Amino acid sequence: APVVGHGLAVFMGPDAYVTPSWYASKAEHGKVVPTWNYTAVHATGPVEFFEEAERLFEVVSRLTGIHEASRSLPWAVTDAPEAYIKAQLRGIVGIRMPVVSLQGKRKMSQNRPEADRKGVKQGLGDSRSPTDQIVS
Secondary structure, eight states, X not given: OOEEEEXXXXXXXXXXXXXXXXXXXXXXXXXXXXXXXXXXXXXXXXXXXXXXXXXXXXXXXXXXXXXXXXXXXXXXXXXXXXXXXXXXXXXXXXXXXXXXEEEEEEESSTTSOHHHHHHHHHHHHHOOOGGGOOOO
């Protein structure tokens, strides 16, 4: 399959809402607003899409093998009936994107004073929300 253009894949890491209530500067001057802390990686490169059953089978088998390898009884694509797998593969569009560049981004309250960063760290550490588990 030919390359059809240049693609961008975004991989999101941990993220969390940050309340201004965690900032020491809230009590000092009140000039604070909520924000969001996050990490992300952007990968770019030429994009190729493919739908050939043989190629899809190989990719799905390799991916399954990676994720099943640690299991005591790993499942394999060949464990399912062949006709069923062929039907499932018709619902998949493969993508190949050799990575030409990677760019990482993190916003972790690094623009805030040390006392505010400590407050965010404490607030996130005390949080019960599963999305609030990153620490600045």
